[in-house]
Amino acid sequence: MTAILSVKGAVKTFGAVEALRGVDLRIAPGEIHAVCGDNGAGKSTLIKLVSGVEQPDAGTIRLRGEPIAFASPHQALEAGIATIYQDLGLAPRMTIYQNIFMGSELERRLLGLKYLDKLAMREESRAWLDRLGIDVTSVDTPVENLSGGQRQAVAICRALRWNAEVIIMDEPTAALGVRETEHVLDLIRMLKQQGTTVVVVSHNMTHVAALADRATILRSGRTQTELSLDGVTPETLSRLILSGAAA
Amino acid sequence: MRRFVAAYGTALAGLAIFVFLLLVARNFATAANLLNVLKHTSFLAILSVGFTFALITAELDLSFAGLCSLAAVVTGGLVHGGTYWPLAVATGLAIGIAGGLLNGILVTRLKVPSLIATLGTASIATGLAFMITRGVAFVGRWDDEFLALARGKVAGIPTLTLFMAAVVGLGWLVTRHSRLGIHMIATGEAEEEARRAGVATRRMKVIGLTVSGAMAGVAAVLLVANLSSAAPQMAGDYLLNAIAAVLLGMTMFEPGRPNVAGSFTGALIIAMLANGLVLMGAPYYIQDIMLGVIVIGSVSVSASVLKKAAFSI
Ligand SMILES: Nc1ncnc2c1ncn2[C@@H]1O[C@H](COP(=O)(O)OP(=O)(O)OP(=O)(O)O)[C@@H](O)[C@H]1O
Ligand SMILES: [Mg+2]
Numbered sequence: 429m430t431a432i433l434s435v436k437g438a439v440k441t442f443g444a445v446e447a448l449r450g451v452d453l454r455i456a457p458g459e460i461h462a463v464c465g466d467n468g469a470g471k472s473t474l475i476k477l478v479s480g481v482e483q484p485d486a487g488t489i490r491l492r493g494e495p496i497a498f499a500s501p502h503q504a505l506e507a508g509i510a511t512i513y514q515d516l517g518l519a520p521r522m523t524i525y526q527n528i529f530m531g532s533e534l535e536r537r538l539l540g541l542k543y544l545d546k547l548a549m550r551e552e553s554r555a556w557l558d559r560l561g562i563d564v565t566s567v568d569t570p571v572e573n574l575s576g577g578q579r580q581a582v583a584i585c586r587a588l589r590w591n592a593e594v595i596i597m598d599e600p601t602a603a604l605g606v607r608e609t610e611h612v613l614d615l616i617r618m619l620k621q622q623g624t625t626v627v628v629v630s631h632n633m634t635h636v637a638a639l640a641d642r643a644t645i646l647r648s649g650r651t652q653t654e655l656s657l658d659g660v661t662p663e664t665l666s667r668l669i670l671s672g673a674a675a
Numbered sequence: 676m677r678r679f680v681a682a683y684g685t686a687l688a689g690l691a692i693f694v695f696l697l698l699v700a701r702n703f704a705t706a707a708n709l710l711n712v713l714k715h716t717s718f719l720a721i722l723s724v725g726f727t728f729a730l731i732t733a734e735l736d737l738s739f740a741g742l743c744s745l746a747a748v749v750t751g752g753l754v755h756g757g758t759y760w761p762l763a764v765a766t767g768l769a770i771g772i773a774g775g776l777l778n779g780i781l782v783t784r785l786k787v788p789s790l791i792a793t794l795g796t797a798s799i800a801t802g803l804a805f806m807i808t809r810g811v812a813f814v815g816r817w818d819d820e821f822l823a824l825a826r827g828k829v830a831g832i833p834t835l836t837l838f839m840a841a842v843v844g845l846g847w848l849v850t851r852h853s854r855l856g857i858h859m860i861a862t863g864e865a866e867e868e869a870r871r872a873g874v875a876t877r878r879m880k881v882i883g884l885t886v887s888g889a890m891a892g893v894a895a896v897l898l899v900a901n902l903s904s905a906a907p908q909m910a911g912d913y914l915l916n917a918i919a920a921v922l923l924g925m926t927m928f929e930p931g932r933p934n935v936a937g938s939f940t941g942a943l944i945i946a947m948l949a950n951g952l953v954l955m956g957a958p959y960y961i962q963d964i965m966l967g968v969i970v971i972g973s974v975s976v977s978a979s980v981l982k983k984a985a986f987s988i
Contacts, residue, residue: 502873517872519865521931530861531872533854543852586872 430493432457432625433478433509433594438487440473447473449649451487455594460616460626462636462657464669465646471629474646475598478627479511480504510587511596514603516579520572524564525553527571528585556585559622560615576604577611584615588624595619596627601635613639633662633669645669685926685937689944696951703954710833712950714901717839718894720942722910722917723924724846725890730921730933731850732876732883733863734782734789739891739917741797742774743910745804746895748813751905755813760821767899768892774800775888779881789884804907812906825901835897842890846935859883860932919966920945922973931977945969 435453439446448470455461463471476482478489480498488495491507498504501511518527525546534545534552553567562581564574571579580600587595600616601609616639619626630636636643637660645653645668653668696703703709722739729736750767754760774796781792827834850856861869862879870876894913899905923944924937949962 501871515868517868519861519868521864522861526857526861530869531858531874533857535854542854543848544854544857546852 430457431455431490432492433627434490435474435478436488436490438474438477438489439485440470440477440482441485446649448477448484448487450651451646451649452651452654453478453644454654455625455627456642457593458620458623458625459641460620460628460639462640462643463627463629463646464631464633464636464643464665465652466669468648469646470649471646472598475511475596475627475629478504479509479596481511505590505592508591508593509596510590510592510594511598512580512583512587512600514599516583518571518579518582521570523568523570524557524574524582525549525567527582528553528556528589530586532589552589553585556588557581559588560584560618575608575611577608577615580604580612581615584619592624594625594627596629598629599631600628601630601632609635633665637662637665681930682928685923685944686928686940689940689947692944692951693947696947696954700951700954703951708950708954712946714833714835715950716943716946717833717835718898719913719916719920719946720839720939721842721890721894721897722913723920723938723942724842724935725887725894726917726921727846727924727933727935727938728850728859728886728890729789729883731859731863732880733866734880734884736775736778736793736884736887737790737914738774738778738793738795738797738800739887740910740912740914741800741804742771742888743891743895743898743913744906744908745774745800745807746770746892747899747909748804748808748905748907750896751813751899752807754817754821754899755815755905760818763821764824764896767896768889771888771890771892771895772885773888774891775885776881778888779884782884783877783880793884801907808905808907810907812904812909814904817903822900822903825897825899835901838893838897842893843935843939850935855879855882863932915966915970916945916949917942919969919973923969926973926977 431454433455435451438448438451440448451470451474453463453474463474465471473482477484480501480503483497483499490496491509496507498507504511519530522530529549534548535542536545550567557564557567560581562578564578571582574582584595597616601612604612613635616626616628628640637657640657642654642656643665644651722743725739726736746767749770750763753763753766778789778793778796781787782789823834825835829837850859858869858874859879859882861874862876866876895910898909920941921933921938923941924939925931925933927937927940928934929937948965952961952965
């Protein structure tokens with residue numbers, strides 16, 4: 429397997445805290461890959477390295493085999509890695525289409541003057557939402573009026589708009605109810621069907637077992653195991669995370 | 676239906692007040708009086724659009740009236756002293772822009788909350804205005820071309836109205852139809868999220884506060900040309916009037932968000948009410964009470980951006 433995204437020997441310290449002490453991660457193209465581990469294991473820090481928020485002290489990150497170093501989240505985005513944090517990064521009182529295009533609005537020219545191409549942004553937003561099977565009455569709806577799952581979809585649309593090949597989601601279902609959670613899991617499956625690679629950080633082993641193809645388990649800043657999830661039960665996963673030993 | 680009332684209720688109430696005054700207030704409906712209302716609206720609307728730009732990015736500008744007075748006495752003083760009037764006008768505009776830019780730098784670089792920073796610049800500007808005039812006013816018979824800026828007519832339309840239309844129209848286009856406008860709105864609505872999405876939020880705040888200062892400069896030049904005199908504090912009354920217009924505007928069109936169309940309509944309603952109250956023989960202090968009620972009333976029914984701005988101190 430050639431990994432689409434890989435991390436080798438990543439080390440990251442914050443002052444005296446060794447958040448990562450040698451992490452390996454290999455993401456295969458088109459898979460759903462879960463990153464698991466107990467609180468403080470280093471999951472979020474690892475995500476920050478591959479999304480350009482933080483830079484590793486040691487170790488290499490490769491995208492399609494090429495070593496890369498992201499100085500900013502924007503560079504990671506342009507390279508095709510989009511990260512959706514738990515807070516989603518949406519402006520609640522702005523509309524769906526304004527959120528999807530925030531920071532990368534479409535414009536037209538009239539007599540040399542640029543103005544917002546609202547029509548195109550509305551149509552394109554509608555098309556992205558259709559692709560994810562999201563039914564909203566209007567893309568002019570403020571995001572605050574949407575359900576948690578729909579908001580997640582808006583955040584995903586924004587990531588897709590950057591032509592992201594890899595979408596990373598940190599705890600995408602943490603704040604959601606049962607039905608909304610199902611909805612988001614379906615969204616992630618749909619992304620996979622459409623060829624997007626998804627990396628999910630999750631504490632919920634039932635979701636991980638049901639959703640992901642493979643998982644990487646972190647423990648105290650190190651990669652403890654990388655395993656295929658075929659036939660692995662949530663209980664086995666939990667034991668692996670807690671005990672550090674395979675059942 | 677509820678959304679319609681939320682978006683247009685205040686504007687319809689304004690229309691009802693207009694009709695009421697037409698029918699009830701003696702002399703309200705005369706051409707001379709309506710032109711007078713329009714004139715007062717012009718100054719108010721120009722300053723209100725400036726304040727709107729600052730408030731859209733969730734920053735308060737309490738200095739625009741002080742800057743306006745300062746720019747007015749400098750412009751007036753220069754014209755009075757015989758300076759070529761376009762140069763005096765340019766200086767007045769430059770003072771407004773520089774003051775706004777200073778506010779922007781204080782807020783975004785030195786992290787002084789805008790309420791405090793602009794209160795400070797307001798006081799400095801007012802002090803400077805008194806210093807320049809030594810407390811009195813510049814009054815004179817000034818260049819007709821200069822005075823025509825505010826008193827002239829083009830194709831039968833007062834120049835003041837044209838300047839206001841240009842400011843309101845441009846302001847509306849920028850805020851509703853340009854990338855700059857949507858970036859300013861995103862900055863005010865969700866600064867951190869906008870910044871992460873690649874919006875230059877600090878620059879947006881500097882631009883918002885600078886536009887507010889620039890509009891103070893424009894209003895200053897027009898005020899001076901209209902009155903053919905310049906006094907420190909001459910724009911003082913506009914502080915609360917313009918703020919009230921913008922807050923009232925936040926109950927219209929895009930409820931809860933400062934918006935140019937709302938600010939303009941708010942300015943129109945306030946100028947009309949002030950005029951109508953005088954015509955109906957209401958004592959002068961009623962206007963202060965009215966402004967207070969409008970300011971508090973508007974913010975309590977909507978104005979979440981403003982509540983956020985005030986909380987961030
Ligand atoms: N900016 C920081 N400064 C100091 N220490 C940090 C910083 N970020 C993370 N850490 C520390 O690094 C370790 C790993 O943190 P990280 O957030 O990556 O864990 P996590 O696996 O995401 O945990 P959780 O499941 O609780 O989200 C923790 O001990 C944390 O306190
Ligand atoms: Mg975490």
